[in-house]
Amino acid sequence: MNKQLLLDNLRCIPDWPIKGVNFRDVTTLFKSAEALKEISDEMYELYKDKGVTKVVGIESRGFVMSSALAERLGAGIVLCRKPGKLPCETVQETYEKEYGTDTIEIHKDAINENDVILLHDDLLATGGTMKAACKLVKKFNPKKVYCNFIIELLKEFPECRSQFDKDIEISSLL
Ligand code: PRP
Numbered sequence: 001m002n003k004q005l006l007l008d009n010l011r012c013i014p015d016w017p018i019k020g021v022n023f024r025d026v027t028t029l030f031k032s033a034e035a036l037k038e039i040s041d042e043m044y045e046l047y048k049d050k051g052v053t054k055v056v057g058i059e060s061r062g063f064v065m066s067s068a069l070a071e072r073l074g075a076g077i078v079l080c081r082k083p084g085k086l087p088c089e090t091v092q093e094t095y096e097k098e099y100g101t102d103t104i105e106i107h108k109d110a111i112n113e114n115d116v117i118l119l120h121d122d123l124l125a126t127g128g129t130m131k132a133a134c135k136l137v138k139k140f141n142p143k144k145v146y147c148n149f150i151i152e153l154l155k156e157f158p159e160c161r162s163q164f165d166k167d168i169e170i171s172s173l174l
């Protein structure tokens, strides 16, 4: 993988949205055709042989690559959204994140026991969002759950990965 290409296209904004947060702005990665292709190719290589049936994208920055990846993998896409956006019955989880609390939800009929799930988000920080998403998805008893991120803030949150259930396979590009 051309890591440098991705790093060169990633914008960091200090003290946004609040003081102390060094915000990794993936919009600059997404606007570069070369970086976008690199991310898509790398993610496809990681999951092409895993039998993924559904990619679950986390609102909102997680939606971008989830849709590209689902199409390439021949999988469906499920939207994991902030509250009040999905029109039918949902299952919900509330969680803590780097700057505040939030709730996410998935339609009750979105996943079944035969699914192999790939959860995708742009970034892993405290892990609050993805741990809540994993909890949600596990309520459906899928065959297997994978988690993928473009960026993982390992140095800032070194304990984060160890807080996930051990049966969940996690990978990140940067
Ligand atoms: C960001 C990011 C992840 C989450 C990561 O989303 O896209 O979803 O925070 O942080 P965590 O690991 O501490 O939970 P945000 O809630 O800012 O929403 P957005 O994608 O809609 O901007």
Ligand code: ADE
Pocket (backbone or CB within 6 Å): 021, 022, 023, 024, 025, 098, 099, 123, 125, 126
């Ligand atoms: N979500 C949570 N923490 C973040 C960060 N530092 N940069 C971008 N998105 C984030």
